[in-house]
């Protein structure tokens with residue numbers, strides 16, 4: 444069967460200490476290797492709003508914002524595909540390239556859970572949660588404003604989604620407007 448997303452065969456879904464289920468390496472994965480390519484449906488902000496008001500109240504769980512006004516949604520007639528089980532960690536081993544690629548940020552050994560930081564992709568959703576990732580530098584409370592944190596911006600440079608990178612770039616521009624040209 445052709446799936447709408449790609450997941451490397453070097454991982455498998457198992458129960459996770461972080462949150463119910465997670466995705467774990469079953470073979471070694473090298474830094475920069477592609478772990479997943481997310482696919483799905485493209486919906487507009489208007490469609491997102493009406494779906495979230497209707498029977499898809501938890502659409503946040505399946506949606507990734509990819510540009511102002513557009514979302515990629517991985518819903519498959521109410522079913523979930525394996526790529527939806529990537530958990531958040533404050534000390535992740537995977538990051539995002541573009542809007543749909545997940546890559547290894549470092550070499551990953553079999554048995555390690557594949558995680559990314561939700562700050563790499565999420566900015567506009569209205570959620571926050573208590574983190575139990577167990578990392579030494581765990582932020583404890585994860586919110587959709589975390590991408591604004593300068594320390595995280597440095598830590599994940601090159602691993603934010605294109606959408607978040609654009610937001611960071613625009614926020615910086617606003618903070619430091621270019622000096623007026625000399626007359």
Ligand SMILES: [Zn+2]
Pocket residue numbers: 532533534574575576577578580581582583
């Ligand atoms: Zn954490």
